[in-house]
Amino acid sequence: TDADSDDGPDAGALRTPIVAVLGHVDHGKTSLLDKIRGSAVTAGESGAITQHIGSTAVPLDVISKMAGDLVDPTDFDLPGLLFIDTPGHHSFSTLRSRGGALADIAILVVDVNDGFQPQTLEAVDILKRTATPFIVAANKVDTVPGWNPNPDEPIQVTKEKQSDRASSDLDEKLYEIIGELSDNGFSADMYWRVQNFQANVGVVPVSAETGEGVPDLLTVLMGLSQRYLKEEMSVDVGGPGVGTVLEVKEARGFGTTVDAVVYDGTVREDDQIVVGGLNGPIVTDVRALLKPKPLAEIRTEQEFERVEEVAAADGVKIAAPDLDSAMAGAPVRVVRDQDVDEVIEAVEAELADIAVSTAEEGLVVKADTLGSLEALSGTLEEHEIPVVRAEVGDVAPRDVRVAGTANEPTNRTILAFGVDVLDDARDLADQEDVNVFENDVIYQLIEDYEDHVEAIETAQQDQILDNITRPARFQILPDHTFRQSDPAVVGVEVLSGTVTRNSNVALFDGAEPERVGRMKSIQDEGEDVDEARMGDRVAVSIDGPTVGRQIEEGDELWTELPEKHAKILEQELKEDIPGDEREALGLYLEKQRNRDPFWGK
Ligand code: GDP
Numbered sequence: 001t002d003a004d005s006d007d008g009p010d011a012g013a014l015r016t017p018i019v020a021v022l023g024h025v026d027h028g029k030t031s032l033l034d035k036i037r038g039s040a041v042t043a044g045e046s047g048a049i050t051q052h053i054g055s056t057a058v059p060l061d062v063i064s065k066m067a068g069d070l071v072d073p074t075d076f077d078l079p080g081l082l083f084i085d086t087p088g089h090h091s092f093s094t095l096r097s098r099g100g101a102l103a104d105i106a107i108l109v110v111d112v113n114d115g116f117q118p119q120t121l122e123a124v125d126i127l128k129r130t131a132t133p134f135i136v137a138a139n140k141v142d143t144v145p146g147w148n149p150n151p152d153e154p155i156q157v158t159k160e161k162q163s164d165r166a167s168s169d170l171d172e173k174l175y176e177i178i179g180e181l182s183d184n185g186f187s188a189d190m191y192w193r194v195q196n197f198q199a200n201v202g203v204v205p206v207s208a209e210t211g212e213g214v215p216d217l218l219t220v221l222m223g224l225s226q227r228y229l230k231e232e233m234s235v236d237v238g239g240p241g242v243g244t245v246l247e248v249k250e251a252r253g254f255g256t257t258v259d260a261v262v263y264d265g266t267v268r269e270d271d272q273i274v275v276g277g278l279n280g281p282i283v284t285d286v287r288a289l290l291k292p293k294p295l296a297e298i299r300t301e302q303e304f305e306r307v308e309e310v311a312a313a314d315g316v317k318i319a320a321p322d323l324d325s326a327m328a329g330a331p332v333r334v335v336r337d338q339d340v341d342e343v344i345e346a347v348e349a350e351l352a353d354i355a356v357s358t359a360e361e362g363l364v365v366k367a368d369t370l371g372s373l374e375a376l377s378g379t380l381e382e383h384e385i386p387v388v389r390a391e392v393g394d395v396a397p398r399d400v401r402v403a404g405t406a407n408e409p410t411n412r413t414i415l416a417f418g419v420d421v422l423d424d425a426r427d428l429a430d431q432e433d434v435n436v437f438e439n440d441v442i443y444q445l446i447e448d449y450e451d452h453v454e455a456i457e458t459a460q461q462d463q464i465l466d467n468i469t470r471p472a473r474f475q476i477l478p479d480h481t482f483r484q485s486d487p488a489v490v491g492v493e494v495l496s497g498t499v500t501r502n503s504n505v506a507l508f509d510g511a512e513p514e515r516v517g518r519m520k521s522i523q524d525e526g527e528d529v530d531e532a533r534m535g536d537r538v539a540v541s542i543d544g545p546t547v548g549r550q551i552e553e554g555d556e557l558w559t560e561l562p563e564k565h566a567k568i569l570e571q572e573l574k575e576d577i578p579g580d581e582r583e584a585l586g587l588y589l590e591k592q593r594n595r596d597p598f599w600g601k
Contacts, residue, residue: 330347465577
């Protein structure tokens with residue numbers, strides 16, 4: 001290969017590596033991308049960097065200008081880097097290709113002050129699962145107290161110029177990040193100490209605000225790609241295009257279009273293509289290939305122009321009939337020199353690959369893209385949460401109906417990840433008592449669901465407890481007979497457990513408990529109450545006995561426990577009842593089992 005090649009991304013047979021940016025919200029993903037794009041525009045004169053659909057290509061010569069002394073362009077023969085514009089693991093998982101992540105390499109952005117946060121962990125999980133090489137941008141170094149910014153300088157140069165205090169403050173924060181990476185199974189170090197980037201994750205301190213460390217970041221990305229991705233970057237430039245749908249969108253004058261990233265081969269106007277859709281592969285003909293017009297400014301309203309051909313790696317908007325049911329995250333394949341059935345089969349196989357396993361009974365899961373559906377389902381599986389239906393698309397009434405058929409109350413649930421809940425679906429969910437949880441963060445969604453399950457389980461236990469006779473042992477106080485019979489009214493002290501109304505009252509005289517009557521009411525200082533707890537002294541009226549005959553002052557009385565209740569209490573609720581109730585239960589069982597060792601077992 002011509003080592004001096006600094007042509008655009010179409011040159012040679014090596015394609016541009018695709019770079020994704022991941023990390024926790026507010027850690028600076030967007031700022032970092034903006035900084036890279038901004039400096040690229042400055043370094044490259046107008047027209048040198050090109051805005052693509054959903055991505056920005058930065059050619060090698062621009063990178064080498066940005067990186068200053070750090071990059072010698074003659075060391076490289078990859079054409080540059082293609083940055084995916086929408087940061088976050090959400091789009092990262094959308095961007096899948098056959099066999100894994102579409103991004104060849106990733107930047108994990110971590111705020112040096114905040115360290116690892118839930119979405120950082122989530123991103124690390126995804127990078128691990130997809131075996132994507134990555135580097136860590138330890139961002140916001142300019143916020144270290146006492147930091148004197150040196151805009152756009154390499155990090156070691158600017159770090160040298162800082163006070164000892166600021167420099168060691170930064171080191172401390174960086175080592176925390178290195179420790180977190182190690183806790184998550186990645187051996188890591190400052191990038192300048194890393195010899196083998198395949199075995200170790202390089203940490204690059206940067207500031208998306210001042211540009212410090214950005215030259216290093218680009219150098220490391222370029223070096224990593226060159227050294228370890230070169231083989232994967234060899235593509236058949238003339239071959240039929242293969243790509244991934246990023247978004248399905250209306251475009252004025254073109255109807256429904258798909259924004260796609262082409263990662264292999266070429267797509268031409270008039271090509272026949274097969275696109276993964278909600279109801280299976282869509283076979284259609286390209287009507288137009290659209291790209292944003294060359295731009296002077298980055299974030300202007302985009303205007304499209306037609307192109308005849310796009311080659312990997314590149315972003316493009318494809319206009320074609322019948323794209324309404326196309327799915328974000330699904331494959332796009334050009335049919336050229338092959339049988340259309342072969343290509344349909346290939347697309348079907350890719351879709352089946354993504355299909356998530358479902359159970360007989362479980363939750364309904366809806367997500368905005370195939371990739372996110374896969375990521376969410378994967379995490380649910382790790383949490384051993386069963387899924388009955390997993391689909392791409394907004395939450396519709398039919399999803400609610402499926403969730404409504406669940407037997408387990410905890411399964412009457414829909415998890416909605418990055419999608420809308422249609423109004424009629426929301427109404428139906430209210431009626432059908434189906435819970436819909438919405439979130440754009442997988443961890444949060446699952447945490448909300450698990451909290452909900454816990455609440456349901458607690459409520460269920462409370463309800464069981466409500467219907468179970470509570471154990472109690474109480475004593476008639478001397479000189480506290482207020483009425484002898486019909487009903488007997490006496491003062492009692494609860495020795496252990498909980499005395500409740502409408503329970504049967506028993507007395508152990510011989511071996512057998514003897515029912516003496518029924519607890520009709522309980523009065524505490526003249527007020528009717530439902531129960532009395534251990535230590536309470538209350539007046540109780542008992543229907544049935546006469547004081548002086550069946551019961552006497554000083555007698556120890558019991559709440560009679562039906563055998564079935566005693567069994568449930570002992571076997572299932574023992575941990576949920578207070579200690580004194582447990583004591584009353586134990587004593588009651590002991591008395592019963594003296595007579596019949598198998599009572600309540
Ligand atoms: P994202 O949610 O990860 O895309 O984060 P943003 O790029 O939106 O950044 C979140 C906030 O952090 C914004 O207010 C940025 O201006 C700020 N920010 C990002 N990078 C830096 C940095 O390097 N230094 C400083 N001081 N602030 C930054």
